[in-house]
Amino acid sequence: MHSRREFIHRLAISTAGIPFLSSKFPFFDDRPLRVAIMGLGGYGTRVGEAMQSCRRAKLVGVISGTPSKIKAWQEKYNIPDKNCYNYENFDNIKENTDIDAVYVITPNALHHDHVIRAAKAGKHVICEKPMALNAKEGQDMVNACREANVKLLVGYRMHFEPKTLEIVRMRKEGEFGKILFFQGLSGFKIGDPNQWRLDKDLAGGGSLMDIGIYAINGARYMVGEEPVWVTAQETKTDPQKFKDGVDETIQFQMGFPSGAVASCLSTYNMNNLDRFFLNGEKGFAELQPSTGYGPIEGKTHIGPLTQPHKTHQTVQMDEMAGIILDGHKAIVPVDGVEGLKDLQIIDAIYEACRSGQKVSLQA
Template structure:
């Protein structure tokens, strides 16, 4: 994790670049993101789950214009104390996993960002919704499509918004490539290649615990390939095939996948070939059309994201993804803004339908039809 000093240095450099003549207008014109000045009230967010990613989000939010950390929810009292001091959070906005339903009586909190192990998402999101607060849920949204449907229903019933932490949907290089594809600059899309993976360390961590993670690499970094294939091709897949490789069954126990290769078929005939792994370093997307190509490498890491097309390299300045994500999500929740690519519960549900089908294809060895 970057230190606060490193973060501030990088942020300062990014802001300097953003303020160079012509840079802001170019960014706004090509990214499709909302870059208008904002002078309204911020989205007041409580973060649930104060682990490494929760800390990254909190650091990034210090540069947000539309979102502010005002509360925390954690099962570790020492973490709560640390965050109180670091982010000036009042005691009345601090909760644990037993009493956080009481946020319904706290007018200082607008939304809760759920950043906990995958298996906890469903129940926690539903509880937040019942408390009358908007929800941002880290991906994967749930353990399966059924859980996602229950979360969506609960939020609709409570009349609160449900968003999913798709930070790449706001990353400017990614957005620009999708805009170029939408304009037909790559011609007819023929194929997509997606590689997402890293050699995972500590065998006792929750990501290698089936009960908490719901799977292995596919449920973690694999969702970037699933989601990326959908937004890069610009269509919804209609079938999937998949194969699993496991070289270390002692570390990757039953139900925890080490490496999965999967293929998605699209209505226009395009094919996506993807690999997700807890054993191989992979971070690359390639989109091929009959008139051009686009490559993101790295494609989903924390950045800087590097991108090029058949016309040359893209060169958008790097800002922490979570800073942009939270500002844009504040606009969605407070101002009903519409993002270039959806980040709502229905988007999360579609990815879990694909993941469910991938696991079924691995199990049966058959092509599995999809209807999203």
């Protein structure tokens, strides 16, 4: 009779050429991506809760400037003291081998510094969108992560959403024919006038930086091209709430190399705006709601989209674990270069608002 050790050894040899076993048998599961969340506000809380259902990503640490929040998260998620940091001492995470990646979910103006510090500490970084305040900052962050040999990903949860990906698949396979037009409507009536999203120093702008980026990014993955020009017009009806440098409503247009055009709206002063529409010579696709937390609803010229809803942040974190740990490639990219492209367009839209002129985008 063979010993148990001999049996395991022979089993390992016999299955060495079958890489798919890890996804089918629980005792072959790969280790999880161990994540520390930086910024324990509303969205950080949503991500933390969603991660409890992840298969490949695990919440193991927190970074916050509020001791009471750290304590509450420790109790809720069983996080040890050694994995808890504040904004002053989190560079010490470099010595912590229990943490693989930092998810930066702080106000926009802090992303640049926080991402670069995490990269210098040798940790992979996931950063909420917009990745930075402008393209120059974004390029700094991409460079820092490259130099540190860590991955930089951006929290584009819609890039993993099933109905969205079905439209991308149909477009790639030519089912809409030549793409002619995209419309993206993104907005809501914002509440508390004292929140950081209405503080230019922290937000870097207004609705465009928060909700309009969905229409920018959506136009790019729906049309399947990079825009070559933008025009834009800003409207402000409440200068008390939306002070200088904080945009209330921006309408913007983009042109693509094929001749397709996009017409988009970003606003903090209207509800019922969460719609994408893609039109081609052979058919169309519509999502409404298109970017909310779900469920996303949609249809195309051949009928309703019926892909099941899954919690976006759970799917995102599992997929990002595969990208970081296994080198998987996302169908729609979520890396720092993708985030940088959106920032370049945002810069151009603000310039078009200031100048009233069409702004060309470098290829």
